[in-house]
Amino acid sequence: MAKQWGLATVAVHGPGRKSKAHHAVSTPIVQTSNYSFESTAEVVEFMKAKGEGRLIRESEYGRYGNPTQAEAERKLAAIEGAEQAILFSSGMSAVIMALLTFQKRDGHIIFTSDCYRQTRDFAIQFMGKLGLQTTLVEPSAAAIQKAIRPNTNIIFTESPTNPYLRVIDLAEIVKVARAHGVLTMIDATLATPYNLRPLEMGIDLVIHSATKYLGGHNDLLAGVVLGRRDLLEEVGRLQRMFGAIPGALTSFLLERGLKTFALRMEHHNRAGLEVAQALEAHPKVEKVWYPGLESHPDHAIAKGQMRGFGSVISLLIRGGDTETRRFIDQLKLFLITPSLGGTESLVTQMATMSFFESTPEYRQSIGMVDNLVRLALGLEDIRDVIADLCQALDRI
Numbered sequence: 001m002a003k004q005w006g007l008a009t010v011a012v013h014g015p016g017r018k019s020k021a022h023h024a025v026s027t028p029i030v031q032t033s034n035y036s037f038e039s040t041a042e043v044v045e046f047m048k049a050k051g052e053g054r055l056i057r058e059s060e061y062g063r064y065g066n067p068t069q070a071e072a073e074r075k076l077a078a079i080e081g082a083e084q085a086i087l088f089s090s091g092m093s094a095v096i097m098a099l100l101t102f103q104k105r106d107g108h109i110i111f112t113s114d115c116y117r118q119t120r121d122f123a124i125q126f127m128g129k130l131g132l133q134t135t136l137v138e139p140s141a142a143a144i145q146k147a148i149r150p151n152t153n154i155i156f157t158e159s160p161t162n163p164y165l166r167v168i169d170l171a172e173i174v175k176v177a178r179a180h181g182v183l184t185m186i187d188a189t190l191a192t193p194y195n196l197r198p199l200e201m202g203i204d205l206v207i208h209s210a211t212k213y214l215g216g217h218n219d220l221l222a223g224v225v226l227g228r229r230d231l232l233e234e235v236g237r238l239q240r241m242f243g244a245i246p247g248a249l250t251s252f253l254l255e256r257g258l259k260t261f262a263l264r265m266e267h268h269n270r271a272g273l274e275v276a277q278a279l280e281a282h283p284k285v286e287k288v289w290y291p292g293l294e295s296h297p298d299h300a301i302a303k304g305q306m307r308g309f310g311s312v313i314s315l316l317i318r319g320g321d322t323e324t325r326r327f328i329d330q331l332k333l334f335l336i337t338p339s340l341g342g343t344e345s346l347v348t349q350m351a352t353m354s355f356f357e358s359t360p361e362y363r364q365s366i367g368m369v370d371n372l373v374r375l376a377l378g379l380e381d382i383r384d385v386i387a388d389l390c391q392a393l394d395r396i
């Protein structure tokens with residue numbers, strides 16, 4: 001059924017319309033830690049089937065699954081066009097579980113720079129501590145190709161990246177990976193399945209922080225890994241041991257938030273482009289990074305592989321730390337906080353919010369300059385957002 005349905009329909013109904021417990025229209029929140037059996041015979045029958053890889057009823061224990069979580073996973077898989085989805089308690093637990101599942105003792109993992117702060121720290125500091133080989137390269141297919149070693153077994157990348165919104169040519173990466181038998185993973189949080197279809201382009205695993213656009217309301221933490229069933233089964237085995245599960249209420253909020261996913265993304269894409277254009281024309285703005293702008297270095301790639309460009313915009317304010325903070329403090333609509341993809345518009349000065357404890361030299365080396373501001377637009381009226389940004393810029 002879902003194969004013929006459009007994305008907005010799947011976002012409302014999931015893979016197929018079916019009646020839920022108690023004929024409820026919304027997904028029931030099954031708040032339980034375990035599931036009981038009628039008799040020992042039922043236990044034996046259940047365990048036998050489980051041994052053959054069949055689940056004939058709810059599992060015995062909450063770490064192995066929850067019906068509300070399963071409902072959200074089915075809908076996410078249908079939206080992404082994946083065979084299977086596994087939900088996690090956060091985007092970072094999804095990233096780390098996917099990496100730990102497929103890393104090999106003598107393997108080598110290629111990461112792209114300008115990636116999420118915690119992913120970078122996990123790759124360099126933690127994996128380094130375990131003696132695992134990792135290389136951090138420029139976010140481009142050419143740089144990835146150059147970094148391939150005989151023992152490379154994973155390419156992990158993000159697109160668009162954060163905060164510079166670099167867009168990587170996925171078709172090129174898939175070509176390189178297939179030539180060398182390397183598994184590809186992409187953290188596509190900033191793109192979402194509305195704007196980018198990595199699995200259809202041949203990427204093996206897609207990861208999202210569902211905390212962002214998928215949840216969409218700045219009120220939950222979750223992460224998801226999506227892809228082929230054989231790969232997801234391995235991720236699931238580790239997930240069942242590790243137990244970084246989202247819980248029933250979070251799963252409900254996520255599945256509910258997804259009902260408006262397509263509608264929200266339409267607005268995010270429109271707002272992102274209109275606001276980026278307005279900022280680029282403002283004299284107090286030195287530079288704007290948004291993949292939908294012709295001035296962005298990866299605009300051609302973005303246009304070729306994305307349907308829209310989302311609502312994260314990075315900009316340089318003319319001036320230094322003082323002018324930048326004056327701008328942020330004059331904003332009336334924007335909340336000063338990290339994250340993105342929710343209903344409220346958010347603003348951060350990257351140097352103070354995400355990299356405060358780093359040395360100025362390190363910040364400079366990774367492009368986290370004092371006058372760099374990241375905006376994550378919400379769902380407010382676009383002209384109110386532009387008016388707020390302009391009044392704050394004018395008052396610097």
Ligand SMILES: *Cc1c(COP(=O)(O)O)cnc(C)c1O
Pocket residue numbers: 090091092093095116158162187189190209210211212221222223
């Ligand atoms: C937020 C984010 C993460 C981490 O997700 P959490 O849900 O906060 O753990 C990972 N990658 C990207 C690109 C993100 O934006």
